[in-house]
Amino acid sequence: MTKVVQAQINGILIRVPEGTTILEAAKQVQIKIPVLCKHPDLPPEASCGICIVRIKGTNKMLRACCTPVENGMEIITHDPEIIEIRRTVIELILSNHPNDCLKCQRNNDCELQRLTADFGIHSESFPTFLRDIPKDYSTNAIDLDPVKCILCGRCVHVCQNQQNVWALSFLERGMQTRISPAGDIQLADSPCVRCGQCAAHCPTGAIVEKDDTGIVWNALQNKEKYCVVQMAPAVRASIGETFGQIGVNYTKKLYALLRRLGFKAVFDTSFGADITIMEEASEFEERLLKQTRPLPLITSCCPSWVDFMEKFHTDMIENFSSCKSPHEIIGVLSKTYYAEKFKIDPSKIFMVSIMPCTSKKYEIQRSSEMFASGFQDIDAVLCTRELGRMIKQAGIDFENLPEEQADSILGEYSGAGVIFGSTGGVMEAALRTAHYLITGRELEHVEFESVRGLERVKETEVEIDGMKIRVAIAHGLSSVEYVLEKIRQAKLNNTEIPYHLVEVMACPGGCVGGGGQPYMVTDELRVKRAKALYSDDKDKEIRFSHQNPYIKRLYEEYLGKPLGEKSERLLHTTYVPQPLYRK
């Protein structure tokens, strides 16, 4: 049992497990100590100093975010001097920060702005000095404006430790300190995999998703364009947070919303996920039974993971599923299958993807295979946060919208398709269909509890027709190392492969924790978002991709069979090693 320590906060007795920080403990007595560099999802950076508290009877000021409560401590969280110091911390930050709030992408959703308002700072107390550092728009996924950086260190921690990419770093020190890739190059020339985790954790407008709302509004106004849209599984579970609703599934209201914004047809990426499963499970069956290509088969539906592999783990290329990500599949089918069926000129179709993801903004021009329809298959990608802004701009009372259905032929999804948005979801969906492909029988128990949950690496064994199928699931790029190393060692020593099937998602929690999702994510929130998807699955009559009647129809009417000639041409891609640094 953990030891309990006893202390006082503002004169109120508290008992907390040993190791609890003052910041956490204060919540017990209804006190919110202000924080700036501390993100609830990350270990303390202890760089800003706004969270200081006083120990009674001493001159000692301690940082609440990183100081554990000790037995007998008498902690004061607020007094006039503490408040004055906190105000000065903010004022000093503001003296190096542009007054751009009105034109900033984070306006009204910025942690620095909120604190400035809370502390009632209305004038400049220190002369302003702005650094002269160029912006970086190079990635087509995230935009960097280092002048707005308050040096909290969150993005550097996330990029280096959580993602193990090491694209971002702090260069120099003192007044010169800045976030930048090594050697002041642009992010696109660095190892950055565009996961957007830095943007999702940044307290200010220093790193934000590339804003494509303007392009989409223009397309929606353009009479020449036939605008269609699809939304990813994870979006339905998080958009509610824009309006204070947590863990609610808004699928049907989103369909209505997207129509009201002016889209002519509304598709669902979960249907694309069903197609991905048909192709991927077939690939798996081939590799397993016919040994066509090496096992394990590794999933490829996360573009940041693909980018990471092409840069850091090129020896795994042969193990990658060649299947495109679900939204790319809907993209290419909207400009081929759908266009042909509904007699729409595909050159007029403007296809928008609503994604939890910044990486997908870059993916749409990743290689020539993303133009398989003869046009750019996806014209624009909006993150959940951007959709949230568009709802507000359009003045739509989202929560009171009626419920609608998606446009069929690319909209009706199975339960397997919608869990793609959570870590373990792709694996579970693939196992459901692979079981059928391998045995010809349906599973009795469709739920694979062992692949769910937030453990960073999940390893388990599933029995299919007497065969033991070993699987691994990793999320958050720093977790993949362990899995890949095991595979590598087996290859090297020619021993039995440790896994048959591996799922990787770049973002912790999978896409529900994506870099384009609403701010202030924690594991608690990731679980709630995932739950919304799992209950959607549970409520579905059809929970297997291969049973989805629209999937059957798609293959009968158009594609032929999984891994057939047409499927290969439209739904598959290739991978090439990429340099870590282009400069």
Added chain:
Amino acid sequence: MENINTEEIKSLIQKWKGKDGNLVMILHEIQNRYGYVPRPVSLEVSKETGIPLARIYEVITFYNYFELCPPAKHTISVCMGTACYLKGAPELLEEIETLLHVQEGQSTEDGQFHVNVVRCLGCCGLAPVVSIDGKIFGKVKKSEIMEILSRYTHEENNVKV
């Protein structure tokens, strides 16, 4: 740029392998060898040691000792001691910065000149004083700067002033 000797870097890394603070020591030797830390060398060190390039640059840029650019051919020092200051040194500096398109503390893009400011060169009687590679120019007028610089550029014949 000088040729990068991969073997040399490998043996350097081998030498410091497993020792505390080895990255700093490796970079130190590289700085001594080349006069700066060339990017291809950093990339090589990163590849060989597995230390991310970002980490290497964090270290390089943290310590003033390390340089990322080759040292300039000529060092121009503008004296800002009291006498020089009063007799117009700031104007001289400004002129030099304008002509060479650099800021004080930086080198020209072609690596010909490095410009810096010094406290006192010890020859206040000649104020304002500018020195280039240790050679003193006294009682310099703003209008003479162009001519002085051109003596150094003409010998190279490849710097536009």
